[in-house]
Amino acid sequence: MGGEAIRPISWNAVGGILQLGGTVIGTARSADFRTREGRVRAVANLIKNGIDGLVVIGGDGSLTGADTFRREWPELVAELRQNGEIDEATARRHPALMIAGLVGSIDNDMVGTDMTIGADSALHRIVEAIDAITSTAASHQRSFVVEVMGRHCGYLALMSAIAGGTDYVLIPENPPPEGWEERMCELLRNGRAAGRRDSIVVVAEGACDRAGNPISADYVRQVLEERLGEDTRVTILGHVQRGGTPSAFDRWMSTLLGHAAVEEVLAATPDSEPQLIGIRYNRIQHAPLMQCVEQTHAVAKMIADQDYAGAMTLRGGSFTEMFRIFNLMAEALPSVAPPVRPHRLAIIHAGGLAPGMNPAARAAVRLGLDRGHTMLGVHGSFQGLIDGRIVELTWGDVEGWTGLGGAELGTSRQIPTVEQLYAVGRALENHRIDGLLIVGGWMAYKAAHNLFSERDRYPAFKIPMICLPASIDNNLPGSELAIGADTALNVIVEALDRIKQSAMAARRCFVVETMGRYCGYLALMSGLAGGAERVYLHEEGVTLKDLQADVERMVESFRGGRRLYLTIRNERANPQYTTDFLCRLFEQESRELFDVRQAILGHIQQGGNPSPYDRILATRLAAHCIDFLTGQLERGTAEGAIIGLVEGKVTIAPLKQMADMVDWTFRRPKEQWWLELRPVLRAMSHPRS
DSSP states (O other), X not given: OOGGGSOOOOTGGGTTOTTOSSOTTOOOOOSGGGSHHHHHHHHHHHHHTTOOEEEEEEOHHHHHHXXXXXXXXXXXXXXXXHTTSSOHHHHHHOOOOEEEEEEBOXXXXXXXXXXXXXXXXXXXXXXXHHHHHHHHHHHHTOEEEEEEOOSSOOHHHXXXXXXXXXXXXXXXXXXXOTTHHHHHHHHHHHHHHTTOOOEEEEEETTOBOTTSOBOOHHHHHHHHHHHHOOOEEEEEOGGGGGOSOOOHHHHHHHHHHHHHHHXXXXXXXXXXXXXXXXXXXXXXXXXXXXXHHHHHHHHHHHHHTTOHHHHHHHHOHHHHHHHHHHHHHHHOOSSOOOOXXXXXXXXXXXXXXXXXXXXXXXXXXXXXXXXXXXEEEETTHHHHHHHTOEXXXXXXXXXXOTTOOXXXXXXXXXXXXXXXXXXXXXXHHHTTOOEEEEEESHHHHHHHHHHHHTTTTOGGGOSOEEXXXXXXXXXXXXXXXXXXXXXXXXXXXXXXXXXXXXXXXXXXXXXXXXXXXXXXXXXXXXXXHHTOSEEEOTTTOOOHHHHHHHHHHHHHHHHTTOOEEEEEEETTSOSSSOHHHHHHHHHHHTTTSOEEEEEEOGGGGGOSOOOHHHHHHHHHHHHHHHHHHHHHHHHTOOOEEEEEEETTEEEEEEGGGHHHHEETTTTEESOOGGGGGHHHHHHHHSOOO
């Protein structure tokens, strides 16, 4: 402790670490710090460097140790004074230690925050592995058991099982009932009978049965081999889950947390209760540090005491909901005895392509069939509906769609014209469609609103319908996040990493253009996650005065030794100040200090397999859509609705309210939560003078 291990870090020293995995300052479990002698030395080292504020990033052990250190600080300082290691004036200058806690844990096991630093990145590693294993398993018609981390928390296991489309999951908080082995094998048999070529079971390392006995991945393998007679392999992912480049979410979330932690430490007083800085519904949340730690320990104790209901309650409503949805998905039968006259529900895509459309359709089909409905897929969006390109979808038809990018049913930005409304009505009647699930972006919502508005003229439109948000632009009413936006953001951040690597070889300014139309979500969030110095948004506008100030700041920074200046522009930030114009302006004013390049990322932002978050969100929203449509049909009602995620909860709003929620001119919601993050971007972009 001390010495060269404590040293100043400049603005430039951390300018290139945002995309790095691990931690450049290192981490360790210190046995010395657990002793009073070690903590006395730690105080001496901190005071020597003029430090009496700490931002502690770690798990419950690190945060507990930090609070103990804070409480002991006055007496430890007094001991140093008594020993003559510091004088009275020095002791008076450092009367208390101010701390703020951030949770660094891939397990996502801390009460008081929706997500912990590293959990989303670990989920990416796991789902990438499951996707790869799926290919191998399908090729050999083989079963796999995948063990993931999580001694006391099943977050990674549960979410990776949903995102990976696996057959069964075992988590510590909710052990399976007695006789689970046979039920698991039955589910796998049903899948194979329906044509599935692979079977995957995910096991959290802390999984146990109802009696508290551990369930190992090897035991699951033995059960599958003995009862199914299948060649079964075990994959223990281990520490690969901790490594790799951080995801886009982990980057922008951690940026917000770090900014808030510094503000907390600077504002704290000796009497302040130490705070855990977490994230709740994509907003910063402060909570009493030790209360969160104690509740986290309580979950582990409940599991040990076999109080599984209590453990699930402390994990929160979203965790419980996703566990329920996974079980519904896993236990949805490949074929069910339909009612005499089953309801016919159609799934249609509209608007631009968004990664995550396929997982949404898969979940809807599986859950709809399990409810006894006939599920129909409309190929080619609304034109396909008019042309009669409608097929009945079975359990096996949607197998493998979980991880597929694109849209197997196809999509189109073309929506029915006034002249085509009659043809749409006839198609709905001819195919006896009783309910409609519309998955898509702005044009999908506009089409649904048009159909709903024309019900008096066209009785065929008097069926229940619901819109599920799927748009990389994240510009839809009634939902803070749309399916596809997280995937697009990860694609942008990956591109920015490569751009920054190329730019570091020379003194260069890059102007990167993102998609989003008139919504700046992708631009702003990629700016936070990619470490941009400037972001141009349509919501803020761009003026000549702004550009003059930007050029002056840019030139000054390169004169001060900067090697890279990253600027991100939303594609429609300003019709005159285009990406090309900005590049030519910056080049002209560079005074040969640096050169300028542009990168228009284009449609790569719509491509790729959906991220784990988008797969999970698609599944969650699709489940609620089927519930909504089923409820409407059972009650004999025919409401139109839009579904979304608002402050962490699934909400359903009447379609007729949509007109009051949007800015029709610029195709975006009137209220956009992420605009509140602009001050953080500005604070992170330039050092204060």
